Amino acid sequence: MDYLEEQKQEIEILQxxxxxxxxxxxxxxxRVSLLLDTNTERKHTLILNVRYPETYPEVVPQLRLEKTSDDVPEESLxxxxxxxxxxDDLLDLEESLNSNALENVGMPSVFTLTSLLKDEAETLFQEKVAAKxxxxxQERQAREYEEQKKFAGTKLTKENFAQWRAKFRAEMGIDTRLAERFKLVHQGRLTGKEIFEKGLAEEAEDL
Structure with a gap:
């Protein structure tokens, strides 16, 4: 076998x-740069470095992986x-590549390995997304559980109900609106009929 010729032909095909x-x-x-399909704004690229030993393809090629990724987008949710x-992911992928290279000893295998690498890397990426x-x-549910625990088993008393009522009325602006209407009533700006229609009489009594 003319090893050098086999290697040149494979490089030409890969080009x-x-x-x-x-x-x-x-x-x-x-080196071959493989852009992964990840459905993300960030681009993730694996770089497969290949070196032919003298007797390749009768032996496995020397393989080494690198990766590049864009920065995380600001304020991305x-x-x-x-x-x-x-x-660790790169080491696992390299191990898989070397294992498959051994299975293909005797024939040019780099294209097969690059295709395998892209598929396995994209699958691994999606598995990591699902895990994340x-x-x-789980973290969200844990936070909700902790919030619920704050109120679970709380005994309703006149004092804590009054605190809740005051906070609720302040948030809704109820007391402010009632005060304004009360002022209108007692300054005689509204007739008895108007008071009845606006439901102010009952609200005024609550002050």
Missing amino acids: SIYPDELEIVSETSF NVEESVELDK EKMVE
């Missing part, structure tokens, strides 16, 4: 498939925008 994504580093090494692949969403929801 036709990845015209913008493939960067030649040397005669025996190159979407959970998926905070998710990205970390070092679940965690956020």
Whole structure:
């Protein structure tokens, strides 16, 4: 087998498939940038660095992964925008690539490996999004539970009811409106009929 010729042919094929994504580093090494489909504003790219050993494809290629991600958008409320692949994820992906490379020894395999990498990375990303969403929801439920505990079992007394009533009336502006209407009543600006129609007589008695 003419190893060098096999390697050159594979690079030519890869260049036709990845015209913008493939960067030649040397005669025996190159890198392929893979933009992941993540349905996010942030762009996440995996970079597969490949180096051919002298006797490739009779042996596995040397593979190394890098990644780049855009910054998190300011004031973004979407959970998926905070998710990205970390070092452990890259190690897991590399392990999977090397395992599949072993299965393909004897034939050019880089295109197969890049396709596999993209699929597995996108699946892993979505799994991390789902896990993050679940965690956020659990945290929200925990906060709600803690808030409910503050009121659970609280004995209703005249004092705490009065406090609640005063706070509620202040928030709704009830006392202010009643005071204004009371003033109109006692200054004689409204007739008895008008007082009745506006329901002020009863409200005035509440002051």
